[in-house]
Amino acid sequence: MKVVIEQVGKCYQGPDRQKVTALSDINLTIHSEEFVVLVGPSGCGKSTLLNMVGGLLSPTSGTIYVEGLETDRDPVVGMVFQEIGLFPWRTVVQNIAFGLEETRLTQRQITDRVQSYIELAGLQGFENSLPRQLSGGMRQRVGIARALAIQPDLLLMDEPFSALDAQTRTLMQEELLKLWTATRLSTLYVTHNIEEAVFLADRVVVLSRRPGRIIDIIRIDLPREGRDTGECAAQFKNYASQIWQLIRKDAEDALREGESA
């Protein structure tokens, strides 16, 4: 499935009723089976763009088209956030089943579907655990399994690993790529972390500070296997520093603005 974002802008009403332009003139296509990562300084509108693509917010201007669905149905969107939003009183199985309960699937089909995503996400043995009995990384795997179990057309992820420690984060990035390779879903992923962006993306979209505009789109021309090691390591670093140069000044300005606020 393909998403075409055409001339999209978004304004909010600020605290003293003044207009806050969060995003302006966004033109971007997320192709079928493509993994696109958004980076940019704090407050540049990354989450706003993701939420508009997911239909949680409407653009103030411009249009977002979804193409390639067999019928006129609405796209099914899987979303994963930093705050995983698992139900604390539901077990792993019950959390993953949540999005399937209101569908036409039979109980047997739901059970089979949930089991297959438990296996895909490496959660065997934890089926009946409650979220508080799991580590942060495992909770996030449940969140991802839940988003994938609805078999979405599009996967949207907003800083899913930013609350995790560095080692767990690295492992989760690798796990996510395995899951993504198995599903090849068109994906839009937001992160602050430039290395994470280069590690995961087919293309990295760099946004300027508010109002967020696209400064550049960088295609990561590296194999997915061993992208940051061996022969690829130098080129990986080059991509990361190229992206950092693009956002450095804006990030510094955003930081200064935050400090003086």
Ligand SMILES: Nc1ncnc2c1ncn2[C@@H]1O[C@H](COP(=O)(O)OP(=O)(O)OP(=O)(O)O)[C@@H](O)[C@H]1O
């Ligand atoms: N509901 C809202 N009402 C008013 N302003 C908002 C609202 N939501 C977001 N904003 C403003 O819009 C801008 C973009 O916010 P957004 O959360 O999309 O940025 P972001 O790039 O995801 O930020 P961060 O990297 O810090 O998570 C920010 O200046 C924010 O303060």
